[in-house]
Each structure stands twice: as structure tokens, then as C-alpha cells.
Amino acid sequence: MTQQAAPEAPASTEGGHASTASRPERLPVVLVTGLSGAGHTTALKILEDLGYEAVDNLPLTLMDGLAGGKLARPLAVGVDSRTRDFSAEALIERLHLLTDDPALEVKLLFLDCRDEVLSRRFTETRRRHPLALDRPVADGIRQERELLDPLRERADLVVDSTDLAIGDLKHLLQGHFRIRSAPAAAITVMSFSYRHGLPREADLVFDARFLTNPHYRDELRPLSGRDEPVATFITADPAWNPFFAALGNLLLPLLPRFEREGKSYLTLAIGCTGGRHRSVFTAERLAQWLREQGRHVSLRHRDLDRGAGADR
Structure with missing residues (x-):
């Protein structure tokens, strides 16, 4: 017995705009x-x-x-x-x-x-x-x-x-x-220092300066957010888990909507005072989380090499 194919659903629209697939x-x-x-x-x-x-x-x-x-x-x-x-x-x-x-x-x-x-x-x-x-x-x-x-x-x-x-x-x-071959947006996650200015290419900017600053611990000052002692210090801050969970809850519904509007590239910027500890750690964790969601992610630390001891 031959099954008839189900009729295709009409292209979805939001706010009166046809989906990207119908363009x-x-x-x-x-x-x-x-x-x-x-x-x-x-x-x-x-x-x-x-x-x-x-x-x-x-x-x-x-x-x-x-x-x-x-x-x-x-x-x-x-x-x-x-x-x-x-x-x-x-x-x-x-x-x-x-x-x-x-x-x-x-x-x-x-x-x-x-x-x-x-x-x-x-x-x-x-x-x-x-x-x-x-x-x-x-x-x-x-x-x-x-x-x-x-x-x-x-x-x-x-x-x-x-x-x-x-x-x-x-x-x-x-x-x-890029000449489109896939619908998913390419994402760049970058850390930066507010002292050196906001990154002009950023689409979304998040401020990590409210987290407890590792700079004021002598043993952590010369390290960066890539080092495990700094990661342990930041994740021990009671504000860290709620912040990172809220960040994920914000991005999960936003990314598909950016893509439906035809955006093929998205830059997410995380800033702290010196661009060495808190922003670097948060950017590393965010890039890892996005990859776990199946996203293509590149990672950049804009101000990490400007010198140790600057995150104050």
C-alpha cells in the first residue's frame, strides 16, 4: 500500500516577515x-x-x-x-x-x-x-x-x-x-578590557566586572583566566553560577532568531577591567558551552597580551 506524503507546512512567519528559507x-x-x-x-x-x-x-x-x-x-x-x-x-x-x-x-x-x-x-x-x-x-x-x-x-x-x-x-x-552553505551563524566569543574601549565589532556585550576580582590575590595576579587556580577562584563566587546560567538562558532563544533574520555572523564580547582574568575565563567557558550546543565558535582574547597585573 502506497502512502501519500503529508502536505508541506507553510513557511512560518513572525511579525509579518517570511522565514529566511522562503526568500x-x-x-x-x-x-x-x-x-x-x-x-x-x-x-x-x-x-x-x-x-x-x-x-x-x-x-x-x-x-x-x-x-x-x-x-x-x-x-x-x-x-x-x-x-x-x-x-x-x-x-x-x-x-x-x-x-x-x-x-x-x-x-x-x-x-x-x-x-x-x-x-x-x-x-x-x-x-x-x-x-x-x-x-x-x-x-x-x-x-x-x-x-x-x-x-x-x-x-x-x-x-x-x-x-x-x-x-x-x-x-x-x-x-x-561567507557564501552561504549552511544556515547556522558563525559565532566569535571575545574577551576585552574596558580600559581599552568597547570592541566595535561586538553584537552583544556582557560585563563581568561584578565578579570578585582575582587581581587582588597576589598568587593569582600574574595568571590569566585560562589558568585553573583563577577558574577555581571565579567559580567560587556565589554570583558566578546564576550569571552563567542566565547567560545561557538568554542566548538559547536569541541565536535561532538572529539566524532567521539572515545574520550569518555574531560576535559576543565579555569585558572586565583589564581583560585578563574574569572576562577571559567567562569567554572560555561560554565558547565551550556554545560548542556543546553544536555551534561553530571561534575564540579571541583581545587584550590578554597587553600585560599582567592590569585587571584592577
Whole structure:
């Protein structure tokens, strides 16, 4: 006796939006821009390794031909202040044109970096700034910031490369711009020091400074959150178990909802004063717990190597 297949359930909707599965597949296009020296060329090479066709310094007038279903594969286009006929307003106009094309999924990536690091990079490579060929590098950086500020405000992703190694940048771009083959979001868990500022790439930030501080124990001060004595000390804090349980209860329902909204990459940041003890231990435990839930997780300790004895 032949069984008839049960009818398929309609695609679920929440808040009037169709689920990600019901949306037609669109071809990814990433426009890469940002400050000179912030990693523009490196980002294009990483995207090329991910399967994008990479084109640098494409004149804006030629970008009009990208719309209308003419692309055969994902595309990464580098556009910055060196580009012929460049202006932020003109690029935003092209961005709107491409975004209106239902066949394309267009994202704007902006590479940023602190001024003193940009200046050092130009000095070390003995390159002139493209906007200050006969003036100090600082003048070019300042002028370029003003020129590109509208693009930074409009960007889908701003990456501050100041403290990023090339490997960290690669993991970040892989998560945000990988050509989708699996629905699960790639997750990065990172620890950081509040003294050195909030990580700009973080989607969710959690503060571990309420936990008892191992810094004030002489025998724990030179250690880090990766060491067992520090782990034992932190887990003995009566606040630890309720905090970590609440963290898991928060993330379990959030992660599937982020994925249903099409988010392919998520950065969870845990901070403490010095980024050495409490945040490192919590990030390690959170990454382990997420892997036990079947998640693909990378782990990064942003400020761990800035020196011992800083978590006070």
C-alpha cells in the first residue's frame, strides 16, 4: 500500500516577515571602502579567497552596469578615495541603485583604524597618503575622514583594524560574508578590557566586572583566566553560577532568531577591567558551552597580551 506524503507546512512567519528559507537566493555583492592603510587590499584578498570575484578601484561610472542580473558570481568591489570620479555621495547613489535590484544582496564594508596607527603604517612603508602627496600624512588622514564620514555612517559593517591581526580579520570577514552553505551563524566569543574601549565589532556585550576580582590575590595576579587556580577562584563566587546560567538562558532563544533574520555572523564580547582574568575565563567557558550546543565558535582574547597585573 502506497502512502501519500503529508502536505508541506507553510513557511512560518513572525511579525509579518517570511522565514529566511522562503526568500529567493540573491547574489552577494560587497562594496569595500574605508581609510587608506586600514586594510582595504587585505580585505579584498580575503573575500577573493572566500569565492568572490575581486575588483579594486572600479570607476563609479562602471558600477551602473552591475545591476540588472548581469553578474554570474559573487563580487567584491574596492572603492575608495583613490578611485577615479570618487565621492561619498556618488557611491551612496550607486549603492541605492544596486540595493534596489532584487537579484543582489549588497553590503557596504568600511575599514577604519586609529589615526596614530594609520600614520605609523604609512611611515613604516614609506608611502605617501593619496590625499596628501606633498603634505604631512596627518593632513591626508584628517581630510579622508571628512570625505568618507557619510559612508561610515551608511556602512552595513564597520571594522576597526587597529588591533586586528590578519587572521582575526579573516575570521571576521568569513563570518559576515561567507557564501552561504549552511544556515547556522558563525559565532566569535571575545574577551576585552574596558580600559581599552568597547570592541566595535561586538553584537552583544556582557560585563563581568561584578565578579570578585582575582587581581587582588597576589598568587593569582600574574595568571590569566585560562589558568585553573583563577577558574577555581571565579567559580567560587556565589554570583558566578546564576550569571552563567542566565547567560545561557538568554542566548538559547536569541541565536535561532538572529539566524532567521539572515545574520550569518555574531560576535559576543565579555569585558572586565583589564581583560585578563574574569572576562577571559567567562569567554572560555561560554565558547565551550556554545560548542556543546553544536555551534561553530571561534575564540579571541583581545587584550590578554597587553600585560599582567592590569585587571584592577
